[in-house]
Amino acid sequence: MYIALLGRQPALGIAELERSYGKVRWFSSHSALVDTDSLHFERLGGSQKAGRVVAEFASGDWRTVSQKVIRAYTAAWADVDYKITLGISAYNFPVTGRDVQHTGILLKKALKAKNVSLRLVPNDDAALLSASSHHNKLGLSANKVELLIIKGDDGSVKVAESIGAQNITQLAARDQKRPRRDAFVGMLPPKLAQMMVNLAVGELGNGNHAPENRSAAVTEQHLQPEHIEEMHGVKPLRKNSSRDGDAKTRLTILDPFCGTGVILQEALLSGYNVRGSDLQDKMIEYTRENIDWLKRTFRVHADMTSLDVADATKYSWGSKLPIDAVVAETYLGQPFSAPPSPAKLQEVQRNCNHIIGEFLTNISKQLKPGTPLCLAVPAWRSANGSFTHLPLTQNPERFGYSRVQLSTVAPSDLLYYREDQVVARELLVLVKA
Ligand SMILES: C[S@@+](CC[C@H](N)C(=O)[O-])C[C@H]1O[C@@H](n2cnc3c(N)ncnc32)[C@H](O)[C@@H]1O
The missing domain is CATH 3.40.50.150 (Vaccinia Virus protein VP39)
Structure with missing residues (x-):
């Protein structure tokens, strides 16, 4: 399951997704859930970012969700031997960039205690601009991660690991x-x-x-089911092959x-x-x-x-x-x-x-x-x-x-x-x- 953050005209973005992947539904006024094993993000014109859903909660305020995320990623990254660049974007929550940044800082501290080094992409706003995600190459390699934390119109929450942001350059x-x-x-x-x-x-x-000429989004599954209680049994991620x-x-x-x-x-x-x-x-x-x-x-x-x-x-x-x-x-x-x-x-x-x-x-x-x-x-x-x-x-x-x-x-x-x-x-x- 993937989630896409739709562009300026969300109806066009979701229509494009539905035609391309069939099983698609609105999650919020600016996001859509796509039931597919692999999403060719670089081919889409109407989505600004997309990510693979790694966890979902029936409901939750920002504090509760962010505590669960910190716990889950502290466990998931406890043994990594490379530096992680992390961006966090919150959508549809009544929070500021500072609130979101605070979550990142707590995660950074928790990881530092385990000798894991993390660089946090600063949040001017609750969600990083696509330009910032793109320039930081978030979602394009195992050590450059963006967490998309999105509240749906029904109050439920999805957490996704980004597979890329629109290549505005x-x-x-x-x-x-x-x-x-x-x-x-x-x-x-x-x-x-x-x-x-x-x-x-x-x-x-x-x-x-599939395009041979655009960079395929390569991601690794960071979060394992045991790291988060409400985790759904997501299938292992296949690399988006460049056939x-x-x-x-x-x-x-x-x-x-x-x-x-x-x-x-x-x-x-x-x-x-x-x-x-x-x-x-x-x-x-x-x-x-x-x-x-x-x-x-x-x-x-x-x-x-x-x-x-x-x-x-x-x-x-x-x-x-x-x-x-x-x-x-x-x-x-x-x-x-x-x-x-x-x-x-x-x-x-x-x-x-x-x-x-x-x-x-x-x-x-x-x-x-x-x-x-x-x-x-x-x-x-x-x-x-x-x-x-x-x-x-x-x-x-x-x-x-x-x-x-x-x-x-x-x-x-x-x-x-x-x-x-x-x-x-x-x-x-x-x-x-
Ligand atoms: C809105 S423009 C399309 C612009 C195009 N999307 C682009 O990338 O530049 C419409 C085009 O239709 C062409 N056109 C108008 N009447 C036509 C006709 N009867 N047969 C073929 N082309 C026609 C015009 O020359 C013009 O280039």
Whole structure:
């Protein structure tokens, strides 16, 4: 069992987890429990941290929980012969950074009495920022540990050992250091592109397409069942293997509105083969340059099998090259810095609905039944925070698709936007009927 601390838009984060791992449920408004033996954290776009659950308590205030943690880890680490770096993060408890730090100091003292040396990562707040966890490499080796102590909405508590925090340095580099960006076609954040790839591919992606190029989170089981009374019988941890995706078995993802290629980039990094197309030859050139840069900068074994200038409403992608999933940020219409007039909104909405509807009809004939899609389509936010949606989102069946049903979120929750944005991205997760 793993627990994930979800990102800024928790509904998207939990949807990504549910599609990827199936058995997922909310634990608190910002965390989710994932019933799996191994979690490929580095592939997730919508979780800030994740950890393997090592203990749970039916209820508990911070003092009681922290005493149990101190006792358990004093026993678990009594014989280690290396220096431990420890971070502690508390979520959903009414405590300050000082309170959490105090727990760490008591544990450090108890271990010192046993000649075990521990460096404590300072807490400015009850929970360490992902940036701090990442920079301290917490969760990535046996001697660098972060304990995630989380109170659920039902009052119960989970203690987890982190397997890593979002690699913000690499995400920023993938966003800002690529040679070609284009403010007009938009700046799809790499995290959102990762989520979209996972929302489309779902559990299909877990078997044979693990990334070869990202650091696998390697953790060791520190806490043994006898160290903590309420410990559940967790299975021994398997290392998150970094399996070499076999080229023949790699899934191929198509982005028919590829723009500057952010989705293709993230799909390649996750070990998928990619195909791209776009109406504008300039965009195809940009994608080519960006992917060349990606291959020079990161280790990428998957391949770009085709890149074409093509109108997605008419193009035939050809049956020789397979399409296993379609992931695209489609045409979003013009950008707005303030909500448009009703007449303008209707015009843009009609135009986008027409282009995306034509595309759905065109590609539907070319996809095998069961092919998954994740499409970002526009939804416009009014001044009072309500949304105007594309009419086609109401019945994708008309175009030959069914919606993927999720148990943790409603389709209307899959909206990505910042507070200052008028044009939100609505994520449609579909399957070719
Ligand atoms: C919102 S942008 C996608 C940006 C992309 N995610 C990126 O990484 O840069 C939409 C893209 O769709 C392309 N486009 C618009 N109409 C199209 C059509 N009918 N067929 C194919 N591409 C189209 C535009 O040229 C633009 O690059």
